[in-house]
Amino acid sequence: MVNPPDMEELVDLHQATLYRFALGLTGSVHHAADLTQQTFLLWATKGHQLRDGTKARSWLFTTLHREFLRMRRHEVRHPHTDLETAEMELPPEEPEVWSRLDGRTVVEALHAVEEPFRPPLLLFYLEELPYREIAEALEVPVGTIMSRISRGKTLLRQHLRDAMSEHGSDPKILRLPPNDALRRQDPMA
Amino acid sequence: MTLPGARLVVSAATTADLANPSQELAAALEFLKNHRDDWTAWQQEQQRDQAIARTFGTVGPPPGLRDQILAAQGAQHRPQARRRFLLAWAAGLALVAGAGIATRWMPGKSDALAALRDGSLAAAASHFLDREWDHVFDHTAGTLDDLRQFLEREGEPGALDPGDGFDRLSTLGCRRFSWKGQVAVLVCFRTAGDGTIVHVISVPRAAVGPEAREDLDLFREGRWHAASWTRGGRAYVALSSQPLDPGHWSRTRLPDGGVPTQRT
Numbered sequence: 113m114v115n116p117p118d119m120e121e122l123v124d125l126h127q128a129t130l131y132r133f134a135l136g137l138t139g140s141v142h143h144a145a146d147l148t149q150q151t152f153l154l155w156a157t158k159g160h161q162l163r164d165g166t167k168a169r170s171w172l173f174t175t176l177h178r179e180f181l182r183m184r185r186h187e188v189r190h191p192h193t194d195l196e197t198a199e200m201e202l203p204p205e206e207p208e209v210w211s212r213l214d215g216r217t218v219v220e221a222l223h224a225v226e227e228p229f230r231p232p233l234l235l236f237y238l239e240e241l242p243y244r245e246i247a248e249a250l251e252v253p254v255g256t257i258m259s260r261i262s263r264g265k266t267l268l269r270q271h272l273r274d275a276m277s278e279h280g281s282d283p284k285i286l287r288l289p290p291n292d293a294l295r296r297q298d299p300m301a
Numbered sequence: 302m303t304l305p306g307a308r309l310v311v312s313a314a315t316t317a318d319l320a321n322p323s324q325e326l327a328a329a330l331e332f333l334k335n336h337r338d339d340w341t342a343w344q345q346e347q348q349r350d351q352a353i354a355r356t357f358g359t360v361g362p363p364p365g366l367r368d369q370i371l372a373a374q375g376a377q378h379r380p381q382a383r384r385r386f387l388l389a390w391a392a393g394l395a396l397v398a399g400a401g402i403a404t405r406w407m408p409g410k411s412d413a414l415a416a417l418r419d420g421s422l423a424a425a426a427s428h429f430l431d432r433e434w435d436h437v438f439d440h441t442a443g444t445l446d447d448l449r450q451f452l453e454r455e456g457e458p459g460a461l462d463p464g465d466g467f468d469r470l471s472t473l474g475c476r477r478f479s480w481k482g483q484v485a486v487l488v489c490f491r492t493a494g495d496g497t498i499v500h501v502i503s504v505p506r507a508a509v510g511p512e513a514r515e516d517l518d519l520f521r522e523g524r525w526h527a528a529s530w531t532r533g534g535r536a537y538v539a540l541s542s543q544p545l546d547p548g549h550w551s552r553t554r555l556p557d558g559g560v561p562t563q564r565t
Contacts, residue, residue, distance in 0.1 A: 123370050131362035145366050152370045215360040218353055237354045239316040244323075246315070258313035265312065265350070 122159075123152060126172055129238050133173065136234040137180045139223035147183075151176040169240065173249040177231055213272070221271040229264030236261050304339065307332040311343050316354070364543050365497040372473045372489050372498055422509055423522040423529060423538045425480060426487075426502045430540060431523065438474030438489075448475045448488060460486045463501055463537050464530075473498070483508040497543045509536040519545060 130151060134144035154175050155168075162171055225233055235246045247257040310329035318326055333340050440451040445461060445468050452460045452475065461475075473489040483505050490499045509531075517530045525540040539545065 120371060123367055127367055127370065128362055131366065132357060132360055135360065136357075141363060145363055145369075148362065148366065149370050149373060153373060213352060213356045215356055218356045219360055222357070236313070236315055237350070237357045239354050239358075242315055242317040242321070243313050245317075258309055261313040262309055265346070268353070269349070 119152070119156060122155065122168060122172075126169060127152070129240055130172055130176055132238060133231075133234050134176055134180070135219055136222040137177070137231060139220070143183075147176055147179055150179050154179070170245055170249045173235065173241070174251065177250055217272070217275065221268055221275065224271045225264050225267045229260045229267055232257050232260045233264035233268060236264075302328055302332050304332070304336060307336075308339060308343070312346065365541075368498040368542060369473075369491065422480070422485075422502065422504060422536065423520075423527050423540070426500070426538050426540055427523040427525050427527070429478070429487075430500055430525070439476045441474035443471050443473075444468075445470070445472055445488070445490075448472055451475070452477075452486065457484060457486065459534065460484070460503055461488060462533055462535065463488075463503065463539075464532060467501070469493070470499075480504055481508045497541055499539050499541045499545070501537055501539045503535050503537050506531050506534050506536045 127148060131144055131148045134147040134151075135141065138144050138147065151172055155172065159168070159171070162168060222230065222234060222237070231250050232243075232246050232252070235241055235249065236243075241249065243257055243261065244254055246261075247254040250257065252260075307329040310326055311333055314322070314326050314329075322330065333343060439455075440448060442448050442451065449461050452458070455477075457477070467490060470490040470492060473491060475486055475488045478485045478487065481504075485502055485504045488501045488503070490501060491497070492499060514529065515531050517528055519526075519528050521527060522540065524542070526543060526545045527541075528539045528545050530537055
């Protein structure tokens, strides 16, 4: 059994990926920083209960996601979104376009993906966890996670394509949605 | 395995899965290889996913978040640390029956500021923050006023008056040390907006000597961006991992009427 790492080591290892996860969930730099900090604070008070240090990363992602859901519950009621059958739409690709994406565009597009698909999709693109651990971290069955990742990727691609067709094929000229639209999407705004 | 099933498994496979494929994933990959169009399409999807993940990976946390997390964590741990200390102290007394152990834990006995009594306040503060501080506060509070009240109760009135601009910043907490035989007070502020942590150390002006200047003086101290000034009977040094922009500091009127100068 591996002992859990100390706080400073844990922060150095995971703060960037946790922040990206939080940023994708909330779409807000400030909420993302708060959620990241809150997650580490919870680790400081409860992390010692974790006997196996190898589970620290999953614990952090689970906790951040729970905190996000807890905060959001106080703010907004979301309409239920039925899961659609996972599908794999594979229109012709334009690799040179995808390779010119910028960070802001990607974060905005990820944040625009609907709620049930967004958390697993974010963890997929963080490239830290296998899908079984993503399922564990989000406390969702593996089969559901696979469907959500697959469907989420399709939705993300649609969002990116819509943005590109709206503003031309150069992602650098993509613009943020109007502020009020962002606020509507931001469950904690 | 069916074609839709294989598509689903490979589409959900993360980089970590592909580096160490499960039996299910290996079977799905083998299955898909026999369906040329789907295999090509998945390879294209992989390229796109890699581009998105690479771009997503360039998004970093705001400056100062690490310091903020560690500072807040230290503040939260303070009560637990105090309880642990008391237990250890009581156990030590029972076992050793000596009072000497207790004095070892008295505040201010082993801190870096005391050890650097011949150095400048900024150098001592930098050394302390880099090597000695365990992010434990004597008192945690969100406003300067609350910290002032705590210090007054503890017999340190007037220890915190760095400038009106600071009253508008939130605080994390404070901690006291001895420096050149005087009480030094460290306060951690969080700036509005980007949340940068600014550590401010306050000592009696007499302890600083000729280096004390009334005007705001900006300089580098080790890895820190630093500023110093005096106000009333106290000298102050501020350290931050982020540049202390004179414009920003002026907007916060730090210190009142102070004109920043840049030390080269």
